[in-house]
Amino acid sequence: MRDNPLFALFYVIAPFSLLSIGGGPAIFAPLQHESVDVWHWLTAREFIDLFAIARTAPGPGAMLTTLIGWKLAGWSGALVATLALFGPASLLCYFAARLYDKYRGHEWHTALEEGLAPIAVGLIFAGAMSVLNLSGGRALTWIAALAAGAALSFRPKLHPFLILGAGALLFVAMEFAGAGV
């Protein structure tokens, strides 16, 4: 059965759905190990390319898994990989959210929501940090990210497309200027 690529995809990916805490960055390293070193589904270079594609295309960076499935077994591979990664975690999250929601309105639930907010803030910055590290840690990436954040703080009504487009223009301009920042 493990010779069947669809079964293998599910067998390798589904555990990540329930074992990876902390989202994308917690998934990428072990996924790279499994798909490149253990199963030889793709080369290290192909993995990096797919990572870059999933990161730039709209949607969650974890769509990298979809691309691995597609590379290995076409559309059905893409579908199986997507379901394997998002299915189990989403089901678990649904039941957790429902349980959490059941106590809405209780005093302590309000306290829980209020108390979790600073935790979420810390986690959001930590998440931004790990994506910055994944993107190679170039100085230009840091500068662009901080500038984009500052621009949105001063002009909250700016459409995100303008910010993303400005980021693209900046990087292209720097490349053509030959600046190795």
Place this chain on the structure above:
Amino acid sequence: MPLNSGRVPLASIFRVFFIIGATSFGGGLISWFHREIVTRRRWLTEEQFMSGVALGQVLPGPNVTNLAVYIGQRLRGPRGAAIALGAMLTGPFFLCIALAAVYSEAIRIPGFHAAMDGIAAAAIGMILRLGWMGASHSCRKAAPAVIALAVFIAIGILKWPLLAVVAVAAPLSVALVWPKRKPQGGGGDA
């Protein structure tokens, strides 16, 4: 800011999540969610959204799909959760495959790779902005600010395990805002 009361139609959930999924180039979905669901439509309060963020990160699996399930469930139960998740993933499913299919040609366009990097960098900026907004909302007092900073340093810089850090920080943070109870009145909890 009052919440937009009343039942959110499933079709609206589908539309919002589909558009976010299909247009969030470079990632940064969490900040798109916040923009559409808290700021523009007021479907959730800041606290409800942020506790969903915390829940989505602590639970296993991709954070943004967890958050979508949380929001959908909160708005319209199981159907809301299924629609939010499915709508969000439909666009990216086809778009990332389309991009992968043309990638080997696209990569030869001068500046293509740089543009991809620039989009991803700006998307990180959107996340920084969301963190900053959250901080200015929930960290106005010293104690929550210290907790947020400690969580960031422990996970983002020291790379300590997320679950262990949250297991220590969350009870502390919640205890700080725990409603004061009358002495010996604690028997009512089921």
